[in-house]
Amino acid sequence: MHGAERRRSTSSGGGGDHHHQDNHGDEYDEDGESTFEVEDEEELSTTPWWWWWKRRFTFSNTDSSLTTTGSRSSAASSFFDRLVIHPDNWWYVAWTHFILIWAVYSSFFTPLEFGFFRGLPENLFLLDIAGQLAFLIDIVVRFFVAYRDFHSHRLVYNRNLIALRYLKSRFLLDLLGCLPWDAIYKASGKEEGVRYLLWIRLSRACRVTEFFEKLEKDIRINYLFTRIAKLFVVELYSTHTAACFFYYLATTMPPSQEGYTWIGSLKMGDYSYSHFREIDLWKRYITSLYFAVVTMATVGYGEIHAVNVREMIFIMFYVSFDMILGAYLLGNIAALIVKGSKTEKFRDKMTELIKYMNKNRLDRGISKEIKNHLRLQYDRSYTEATVLQDIPASIRSKISQKLYEPYIKEVPLFKGCSLGFIKQIATRIHEEFFLPPEVIIEQGQAVDQLYIVCHGELEKLGRDEDNETEELLERLQTYSSFGEVSFLCNTPQPYAVRVRQLCRVLRLDKRSFREILEMHFLDGRIILNNLIEGKDLNTRNKLLESDIILYIGKHEMELIMKVNCAAYDGDYYRVKRLIGAGADPNKTDYDGRSPLLVAASKGYEDIIGFLIDQGADAEISGDLLTSSAKKFNWIMYFLKKSY
Structure with a gap:
């Protein structure tokens, strides 16, 4: 797309075109790349200084509902409504990394706060408040960040859709996680149930998971290193959380029964943990972590063990979880070795x-x-060959008919075709996906594939003779077909087809189509007639129709030649099948011979009778048919019957 055309493009409510531009000439494509174009130096000199920062952070959403207003005053009044952040903007990427650091801190500190603290000290309380403020800011930012729609694979810049999506997904958990639960716990008279609400903050661990998923797909980073680091973090976090739970179980016992806990009864040499609350925090944590690690590894040295029933129950569940975790770790390591992921x-x-x-x-x-x-x-x-490769061909055909037949029936090109023809098309078709802004068919290209749109949106684009300007001819939606003119008539493709939204299309190759037409001649004629009727009466389509008419004549001539050959050979069943498939018994070949004339010249009584019953006109060949028939007196009966 040329620069002038890009400047005219606007984004729709569902995500907009592929280029988005603010009022000051900045363009962002969907990959986050930007180009700055200044069309007027006077406008640049009068631009406020803060517009540069706005351009670096954001660009405005040129939604159709906004561009129709066209007034600068209304645009200024809805400035904050139109402010949208591109997800690949480098300022926002830096912000996500900053929040990732806080997410790692919060994910590890939450179990520690739950297990080891009954109210945070002042220094940690201030740090906790700073973290919650950062997450509150992130909540606000998320209402301004465009997202990529899963179905259309296009970026959505509509503020209402962005807000609705966030409100329906993680907003409530994010908001609850930002509440100062430590202050609420103290204000409630240190109610123990309030402390359990701290675990809501573990939803932030999803950010760490998403970070590792991105690292795994990044080919610039060694995959083995990424996977091992991820497995190490999973194991470390599991043991860290278990250690905090072990200590929490000990602290929930009454002070008089603290010796009846795993840490209160612990002795290492001459050192006793009987008054463990007075021991240094770091030493208590390391002791708990050691207990969690040796329990997970099922080493069982015996110096640390469960003492009361609650600890025994928790350890049973913990060891069961460890077996699952161990299987997960071993499976991932095996996949790394054999490269099977x-x-x-x-x-x-x-x-x-x-x-x-x-x-x-x-x-x-x-x-x-x-x-x-x-x-x-x-x-x-979506590799269907891999999914269905072990399934018998008959079952694959049934699956294809079930999946694709409803779409093929609704295509205008196949309107009026027989059910058998539709089923044959469904079994030969292939499914493909295309991303915007891919060009599926170029203008002037020789096309040997017929495409049917299942989901998504495409656009027909035509160029003038000088190949300079590009014109939007039509939008293609579900049940549309494209490439049919070049496909059926062996002519250059009259227009290009480009993807606007993530598209799922069905593709039929020419060889399969011709094989199907061998069995369904009548449907081939219906398709060609539908193709002519579906065209607009402009100059270009009139030229195309002339090519189509030539193709129809060629197709009918081939068909009548097949009928004449079958009649000449006396192949009654083949003649019957061809006539049943749509061949006209009154059509003549290049030499003016009809099937009835050929059959009469050879004296095939059964074929003559069948053709007359099918409406063959005995007068169509005039004297030539009569002279041929006089040679065979027994044929005259059929001719009289036809008159």
Whole structure:
């Protein structure tokens, strides 16, 4: 798309076009890259200084509902409503890393606060308040961050949709996690039940999980290192949380029974833990962590063990969890050795593709499309051949008919076609996904695939003869088809087709289509007629219709030649099948011979009778048919019957 066209593009409520521009000439594409264009030096000189910071952080949402107003005053009044942050903006990326540090701190400190503190000391309380303020700011920021829609794979900049999505997902947990539970605990008279609400903050651990998922997909970072680091963090966090629980169980006993706990009864040499509350915090934590580690490893030295029933019950559940955790760790390590994980295969394939693209010096646009398509394969896992490869062909056909037949029936191109033809199309079709802004078909290209839209949105784009300006011809929605003119008529593709939203399309190759037409001639004629009727009466389509009409004539001539050949050979059943498939018994070949004339010249009584019953006109061949029939007196009966 040219620069002038990009400046005219606006974003719709569902996510907008692929380029978004604020009032001062900044453009952001969907990959977070920006170009700054200044069209007027006077405008630049009158621009307030704070606009630069606004451009660095955000860009405005040019929603259709806003652009229709067209007034600067209304735009200024709704400044905060239109303020949207691009998720790849480097300021926002820096902010997410800052919040990630706080999320790691909060995830590890929450179990520690629950187990070891009955009210935080002043220094830790102030640190805790600072962390909660950071998360409160993050809650506000999230109401301004655009998101990528799962179905359309387009960035959504509509403030209402962004807010609704966040409110329906993590907003409540994030807000509850920011409450000062330590202050609430003290204000409630140190009610023990309030302290359990601290665990709401563990929802922040999801940010750490998301961070590791991104690292695993980043081919710049060693995959083995990333996986081992993730497994180590999982194991460390499990033992850390268990250690805090072990100590918490000991502190919930009455002071008179503290000796009847695992730590109160502990003796190491001459050192006794009988008054463990007075021991240094670091020593208590290390002792608890040691107990958790040796229990998880099921070493069982015996110097630390459960004393009361509550501790025994907790250890039973903890050891059961450890067995599951151990299986998870071993399974992941085995997958690392054999390279069997889906993510690792994706990384290896992506690495090879990048090497290939660098070697052949492919331009950035093509490289980007290749990488995006590979990521889509990884995210969607839509390789049907892999999923259905072990299923018998008959069952695969039933699955295809169940999945695709409802879409094929609604396509205008196939309107009026027989059910058998529709079922055959459904069994031969293939499913594909395309990301915006991929171009599926280029203008002028020879097309050997017919495409049907299942989900998503595409656009037809036409160029003038000078190839300078690009014009939007039509929007393609569900049940639309494209590529049919070039596919059926062997002509250059009259327009390009580009993806606007993540699209799921069905693809049929020309060879399969011709094989199906061999059995369904009548449906082929219906399709061609539908193609002519569906075109607008403009100059371009009139030219196309002339090509289509030629193709129809060629198709009918081939069909009548097949009928004549069958009649000449006396193949009654083939003639019957061809006529039943839609062949016209009154059509003549290039030499003016009809099937009835050919059958009469050879004296095939059964074929003559069948053709007359099907409405074959005995007068269509005039004297030639009569002279041929006189040679066979027994044929005259059928001719008289036809008159």
